[in-house]
Amino acid sequence: MKARKMFLKPFAILMAVCMLVQLGSVVGAVEKTEIVVNGVADKQKAQHIADTIKGEVTISPFGIACLFGHSMAQGTAIETNHRYYATAPRCRRVTYKIDYCTRSSCNYITYTQTTVSSVYCCS
Ligand SMILES: [Zn+2]
Numbered sequence: 076m077k078a079r080k081m082f083l084k085p086f087a088i089l090m091a092v093c094m095l096v097q098l099g100s101v102v103g104a105v106e107k108t109e110i111v112v113n114g115v116a117d118k119q120k121a122q123h124i125a126d127t128i129k130g131e132v133t134i135s136p137f138g139i140a141c142l143f144g145h146s147m148a149q150g151t152a153i154e155t156n157h158r159y160y161a162t163a164p165r166c167r168r169v170t171y172k173i174d175y176c177t178r179s180s181c182n183y184i185t186y187t188q189t190t191v192s193s194v195y196c197c198s
């Protein structure tokens with residue numbers, strides 16, 4: 076019984092670390108693009124915003140609860156395209172201003188690029 080507990084403890088710590096990583100604000104990461112959404116408390120909304128910037132979802136003009144207007148809020152997002160440029164600084168960073176509807180049944184978003192810069196990140 077004691078040996079079993081000793082085995083389980085590191086596993087529990089590992090699980091806790093994994094959960095902490097999941098709670099971080101990095102919501103979208105593919106091989107070369109990383110998107111961090113800030114100022115959006117709702118995890119599903121944050122994920123949706125990241126997916127939208129990546130071009131993986133289509134935005135419907137309004138959800139059923141928004142026939143008479145959206146419930147808009149603002150956030151920001153930072154997209155990093157790793158090894159985007161051939162020479163240093165190689166990574167490209169784009170910041171976005173996000174306007175999104177907070178209702179869960181609605182996926183309406185508009186976003187505009189605010190800055191584009193190159194950063195020393197990968198070699
Ligand atoms: Zn809406």
Ligand SMILES: [Zn+2]
Pocket residue numbers: 156157158166196197
């Ligand atoms: Zn990089």
